Amino acid sequence: MNIEDDLMFPEMEKSKLSKRKEKIFEIIFEADTFYGKLFDVVLLILILLSVALVMLESVASINAQYHQVLIIFEWIITVFFTIEYMLRIYCVRKPLGYIFSFYGIVDLLSIVPTFLGIIYPATKYLSSIRILRLLRIFRIFRLTKFMRSGNLILIALRRSRSEIVVFLSFVTLIVVVIGSLIYVIEGGHPESPMKSIPTSIYWAVVTVTTVGFGDITPVTGMGRFLASILMLIGYGVILVPTIIATETLRGTRLREPGKNTQVCRHCYDDNHMDGSLFCKSCGYSLHREGDTSGDMTQK
Amino acid sequence: MNIEDDLMFPEMEKSKLSKRKEKIFEIIFEADTFYGKLFDVVLLILILLSVALVMLESVASINAQYHQVLIIFEWIITVFFTIEYMLRIYCVRKPLGYIFSFYGIVDLLSIVPTFLGIIYPATKYLSSIRILRLLRIFRIFRLTKFMRSGNLILIALRRSRSEIVVFLSFVTLIVVVIGSLIYVIEGGHPESPMKSIPTSIYWAVVTVTTVGFGDITPVTGMGRFLASILMLIGYGVILVPTIIATETLRGTRLREPGKNTQVCRHCYDDNHMDGSLFCKSCGYSLHREGDTSGDMTQK
Amino acid sequence: MNIEDDLMFPEMEKSKLSKRKEKIFEIIFEADTFYGKLFDVVLLILILLSVALVMLESVASINAQYHQVLIIFEWIITVFFTIEYMLRIYCVRKPLGYIFSFYGIVDLLSIVPTFLGIIYPATKYLSSIRILRLLRIFRIFRLTKFMRSGNLILIALRRSRSEIVVFLSFVTLIVVVIGSLIYVIEGGHPESPMKSIPTSIYWAVVTVTTVGFGDITPVTGMGRFLASILMLIGYGVILVPTIIATETLRGTRLREPGKNTQVCRHCYDDNHMDGSLFCKSCGYSLHREGDTSGDMTQK
């Protein structure tokens, strides 16, 4: 988004590019003019249509019957997307900036699979990655409210990057250690599906995330005991907010009846910690004038 | 509810309708009079009974034995509901207002399936949608406490509509992209149950929501690796409150890394809030002796 | 707990009961004396032992080999518990108060299954309900810290009883409606395991709670689509705290840069909502004395 803004504004200000380039830019990148809006709506429909086509093509019974039609439509849309991608490169001021931006990469990945599909048929289904192009519609239709929500989530995630790294490290360690342990316990058992450590680790991921497919399950008593511990860890981690919420509730309860509605009589600062004897802002005693409940400084 | 209130009050004020209409209205819509209460209690019992009947009818062994009885009771209740529905339309001031209100639609949907069942037998089981009529009892029995809780949840949901849209968009994108990817990876494998992209996307929904039925599971190493990532995403999203809670905890403990490691040089209390200028325990200034980072009191 | 306290204190105060009764009371109900503590420790061990015995007895291979030993031990412990139960009734002042208290019922349920097992063998396994007697040890060993945590959770649950009722009502309605819908969709399919509405509702519970056993799963496209919606509802409900947390984060962010550190210059109330123009406590304008950022009242 930022990239596109960077590309857009200098263009309008300096306007050194040919009129045609500018016009194409307005239609393809912006949505202020009638043709710009029309283009975006057509694009939106084509994206949805092409993803639907790819899905239908993957269903054997449908593909058997409508193979020709699906292939033709897919190629029409892919050609359209290819032209659009080239026009985007052509009309922006800094083509490389666009090409290596998030949307530039998504736009490229939306057309490559179909062409690759000529050589490796399976890869063409990857073109349903086109659905990521829909992210643009948030910007196109000025859905700022949703973007703000999205941005807030991104901000929250970015601010807690280190928590996420710690969490992933923790899960990785747990999963490798318990996956190995269960392999040692279960591996020898003839009925056990834990045929190798990678399989056991996959099972441990399935278990600790509480997904629990059940295609691989422990069969021995010891294995089930270890599995129970792993499940409780996975379940317990989900409960951390519960625990903190309870802690907070306790904080609220214990504070309520007690003391910490202290207000400094000198500077009116009313935000003190429990057990504070002096105002943290002006150094004035918090226990003057006949306070009976917590007075330890006066005689 | 609102609709019904709208219908109710003008009625009582203006009272232009015939006495009979008014009386029916009082009995059917209100619960202040004896007959009104009686009607609601009978209705409540009939709703529960009819849902139980529909359930029992669907159990092959019970249906084989008691088919006649179940059918008779079902029709009696349906006829009663039909009459009640007609009376409701008859006695309200704005019939269309009632018909297109939430309860009006539910009331209609409660009787249609049984009639439709004459033509398409399977549809009659839809009449267990009657259970939604129970929502009315919250109003009837003035369970305002529960209604308030329910309303609060509705308010919370309405206030965070944009978050929900963003969340559903996120899940849709993830599920389509990873569903397609796993189809490309697993689709060719003879043992894999991922026979089409829609099936893979269904599997992705089952996995990301941590439900994990296990009827469809990846069988290749690469597929399992991708599945692990999807599971961690699904599990990670549940953990967002944990992460934010931890963040909050950090906020409380160590708001800025540099600043609030203040230790009182007089009493060695090291637990101060940000911006404290004086020790809360002994009143000694926290910014003596050449503290360079936050010194505002000394010159 | 409360019941026992009620029974204990008047006893000691009035002391009208015979010495023997008092002594038994002290040993059985209290843990202050040496014999009282010894009794509780023995009881604790016997409870754990007896639960282990019941479990082992249910394992066919172990029962086949050690049937005699297990039966003998079980009866010894049951007889001990029976005598203990009788002594408890004997020595408390208000036997009925004890009998109908939570612990009284648990104590009775701990011995009944073994006796019932003479007539209906299966019921004897119910005696593992004895494990609930362990709840007493929190009191016995004065684990007040844990009891406080437990009480806080109970308080939180009691305070949010109406939310729990609303939540259970919501789940019940969802599960009945979607269970019926999927039965109508899937019921006719020859491979579908949804053989009746109760089975479909059970499946809906398994799905909405994200447990997902996978013994019953939809097989048609429509059924899977409906299942996906149900899963997203179940997953979405878990995410409500996430949504609220994000909302809170937004609240914090939007408030930070803005205005709401307003302090009334007249009464020093510093807790105002955004956009307040007058102090809510004394009615004094919040925008006197050259406030530049939000001043709309001064010219």
Place this chain on the structure above:
Amino acid sequence: MNIEDDLMFPEMEKSKLSKRKEKIFEIIFEADTFYGKLFDVVLLILILLSVALVMLESVASINAQYHQVLIIFEWIITVFFTIEYMLRIYCVRKPLGYIFSFYGIVDLLSIVPTFLGIIYPATKYLSSIRILRLLRIFRIFRLTKFMRSGNLILIALRRSRSEIVVFLSFVTLIVVVIGSLIYVIEGGHPESPMKSIPTSIYWAVVTVTTVGFGDITPVTGMGRFLASILMLIGYGVILVPTIIATETLRGTRLREPGKNTQVCRHCYDDNHMDGSLFCKSCGYSLHREGDTSGDMTQK
């Protein structure tokens, strides 16, 4: 970590050990010098490599082909780790302090399984516990940010130890009681997989944690009903933060039912905090004209 710091600092201060010991210490325990860093990077690579080797060895097809190579590499790394372990003991000032520290135990457990594998082949897979050695890299690369996050989580867990104990006790009781109940209900059924109470309890853990493998599932109506209750308990516990969050939201919106539906009679602002005496928007008293519920200002 603390242990290592304790071992490190006195060493440098007092410097009574031989130069060589000091040099080894610097290389192995610290990462300030070039060789120290090199050693840590080599160690990091070897740990990852050795864990990968153990995993590959457990895969039958890979092991069949590369058995020789894998064994040789594994022994080389194990010998290296053994020498490193001995050097660590040799160069620290208090060997016992290191040996019984967390890292000391992990270092030992990293080499023992390979040697034990000569006698009991299966145990050698336990050497993937080596992955725990990676925890050291947080310290080595001064990833203080991540360490702080990790520490905060540890602090949160330590502070809520009693909640965790209460939670685990609660889960244990629920799981034993419901596991026994379902065994009594299902145990006799010929198709039921609940063959013993330990199996039923394992099933109850799988269910209450919402993992839901589905290898063991109830088959009777009563069993499924009990299972539904257990699932709702498990799901409900996850929802406790939701409930508390909703409670909090209510607190904000409607603290006391009667009181804060205040509407200013002058400007119709209806959004006031509890205890407000004057309208925050226009400064008009909120308690004029015979308000009976909260009037404290008028006589």
